[in-house]
Structures are given as C-alpha cells and as structure tokens.
Amino acid sequence: MTALVYAPLEAPLWPLMNKFYRAHQSSMKAVKDAQLWVARQEDIIAGLCLRPLAHGHWLTGLFVAPALRGKGVAGELVRHAVSSCEGPVWLFCDPELQGFYEKLGFCLDVELPHALHERLVRYQRNKAMIAMGVTTPSYPAPDQETVPR
Incomplete structure (x- = not known):
C-alpha cells in the first residue's frame, strides 16, 4: 500500500479539496484565505483548513473519508498542520469529540479572539458546540512527512 503523505495543498490544487468534500456529501468547503492540508495516498483521503485569525489560526473542515476513519489519519493530519503554525490554534467541535482533541493537546480552557467568540x-x-485550543510553540512537530500504512 502507498505511504500516506500529510502536506499542505498547493493553491492550484485547491479545487480538489472541494471535490473531495462533495464526493463524500460533506457540507464542508475549502476557503481561499486558509492553508489547506491533506492526507493523501494517491488521492486525497482527508483534509482540513487553517484560517489565519487574530494572532493564530482557526482549524475548520476536518474530514476523513468514511472508509478510513479510526485509523489515526485525522490525528496525524491535525498534528502535521498544527505544527506548521505559529501562535494558538482554535477549533469548534461537538462535545463528543473533546477526548479526541485532548489527546492531540487541545484543551477547553481557551481564550478566543472576539470574532471567534461571537x-x-x-x-x-x-x-451543541465547544471551543478548544492549543498553543503551538509547545506543540510537538511530527517526525516525518510520510507515514507508511
């Protein structure tokens, strides 16, 4: 099986992210002012957006192809993307996902920029929605860009 690659999606390839979301009937959309990150084998199997905001980034649009969920892809994608950021990273999620994000270093006790709070x-x-955040200087960078699967 081909190794998974976790990397930013180059601007000319951004339409592939929306195509990926649509192919899985997801309502998520890639936004132009964000850094788009993907996990790929040959095709995109997961993606997320990091939108610059205030003095950090807002993580949105995390989605993994249903057939590949539960294999650690989402966690690795988040680790790679967040380790590239300077400053805090915030996200909103369903309360049921709190434990998943806590394993990645995110916590509930987070100070949101005014625009995100609103x-x-x-x-x-x-x-139901909660806000979580992580400060990236203490966030561990992944050891490598590719992970064999």
Whole structure:
C-alpha cells in the first residue's frame, strides 16, 4: 500500500479539496484565505483548513473519508498542520469529540479572539458546540512527512 503523505495543498490544487468534500456529501468547503492540508495516498483521503485569525489560526473542515476513519489519519493530519503554525490554534467541535482533541493537546480552557467568540455563540444557538485550543510553540512537530500504512 502507498505511504500516506500529510502536506499542505498547493493553491492550484485547491479545487480538489472541494471535490473531495462533495464526493463524500460533506457540507464542508475549502476557503481561499486558509492553508489547506491533506492526507493523501494517491488521492486525497482527508483534509482540513487553517484560517489565519487574530494572532493564530482557526482549524475548520476536518474530514476523513468514511472508509478510513479510526485509523489515526485525522490525528496525524491535525498534528502535521498544527505544527506548521505559529501562535494558538482554535477549533469548534461537538462535545463528543473533546477526548479526541485532548489527546492531540487541545484543551477547553481557551481564550478566543472576539470574532471567534461571537461565531461560537451563534453556532451554539443551533447545536451543541465547544471551543478548544492549543498553543503551538509547545506543540510537538511530527517526525516525518510520510507515514507508511
């Protein structure tokens, strides 16, 4: 089996991220002002967006192809992407995902930029949502770009 590669998606290839999301009926969208990160074998099997915000980044759009869930792909993709950032990284998630993100170093006791706090309050009107964050200078960088699978 081909090794998994975790890397930023170059700007000319950004339409592939939205194609990946659509192929799996995900409502997520890649945004132009973000760093797009993917896990690939030959095709994209997972992706996420890191949007610059305030003095850090907002992690959105984490999605793994359903057939490959539970194999550590999401965690490795988050580790690679977050280790490339300077400053804090924030995310919103369903409370059921708290343990997953805590294993990656994220915590609940997070100070959000004003714009993110307002967005969280709006989101919480319609569904359960928590904010988590990690400070990247203490975040361990992955040892390598490719991981054999």
